[in-house]
Amino acid sequence: MGHFSHVDVNECEESEVCGPNSVCTNTVGSYECACAEGYTMGDDGQCVDVDECLPGTNCDVNAQCTNTEGSFECACAEGYEGDGLECTDIDECSNDDHDCHSDAVCINTAGSFECACSEGFEGDGRTCTAVAEEEELPTCESRSCKGDCLNYTDGGQVCRCRSWKKYGNGCDVLKQTCSTNWKRSCGKLQLDDGVICKFWCPPGCNEAGKLFGNDTYTANSHVCRAVIHAGLDENAEGGFFLAVGLTYDGPYEGVTRFGLTSRNKNRYTGGTFRIVGDEDIIE
Ligand SMILES: [Ca+2]
Ligand SMILES: [Ca+2]
Known part of the structure; x- marks a missing residue:
């Protein structure tokens, strides 16, 4: 006869009694197997990894979940900042953690x-420049x-x-005496403010030369080209004109007329001139 002592066997001490990814609990006369944390019982009775990244679970909606x-x-x-389970928007504007221009306002948004x-x-917003004030062309009213x-x-x-005999940008000045002699080239004609002059243009002055403005031309323009441009x-x-x-009252906008294109003149410190109709020359 043998002597049997009723001694419980700890089955959990035997390796792999419950299979991988499980927890073995010894009980009196038996044992229990349960899946370890992070694992769940699969269809085949094996403990398989839980995908915690299914939408709406665990991680904050504004977090990246990695299973x-x-x-x-x-x-x-x-x-966003936080532990991932809870994430809150970073206020880059009050943290001064933004790259907005010094002439811009920062607007905090969710996540950005x-x-x-x-x-x-x-x-x-990253680069801001002052809005250029519109320079308006002179009008009859402004003149x-x-x-x-x-x-x-x-x-x-x-x-x-x-x-x-009337001139000025608003035709409000009476003629003064002419101080300029006949001109016999296509070049410039420097006239003092208020001086009206007769000059001569050779033929073919449409070929080349500078021209700034329209109707009123800056004094660095070639006067005979201005004659053509003015129609x-x-x-x-060529002929007498x-x-x-006048004084500068620009800006003057360049335009194309009679085959000649004049250029804009936004700033000019010299004088200007206007062409008077040649039919008026005969006194
Ligand atoms: Ca997992
Ligand atoms: Ca933000």
Whole structure:
């Protein structure tokens, strides 16, 4: 006869009694198997990894979830801070952690921020430049035109004096004496303010030369080209013409007329002139 002592056997001490990824619990006369944390019982009775990254579980909606064997990892998305289980928006604007321009306002948004140029500035918010003030072309009104106001198709306006003895940008000044002698080239004609002069142009002055403005031309323009551009010598045949010296009241917008293109003149410190109709030369 043998002597049997009733001794429980700890089955859990035997290796792999429950299979991988499980926890073995010894009981009196038996044992129990349960899946380890992070594992669940699969259809085949084996413990398989739980995918904690299924939507709406574990990680914050603003976090990146990475499933791992037996566990998972959460990392807050860019623009958010926290442990991944809970993520809150970073306020880049109050943290001063933004690259908005000094002339821009920072607007915090969920996960990011926006930059908007302040009033009076334009750009993408990262770069803002002052809005250039519109320089308006002079109008008959701004020139206080005392003559006939003509509208050009390009939008310009000119004050055309009714008599060549009247001049000035608004036709409000009477003629003074001419101090300039005949001119016999296509070049420039420097006239003092208020001086009206007769000059001569050779044929073919449409070929080359500088030209700034329209109707009123800056003194660095070639006067005979201005004659053509102003419509008084359409075929560049040359002849005698009149011009009056004026003060700059620009900006002047360059336009193309009679085959000649004049250029803009936004700033000019010298004088200007206008061509007077040649029909007025005969006294
Ligand atoms: Ca897992
Ligand atoms: Ca933010």
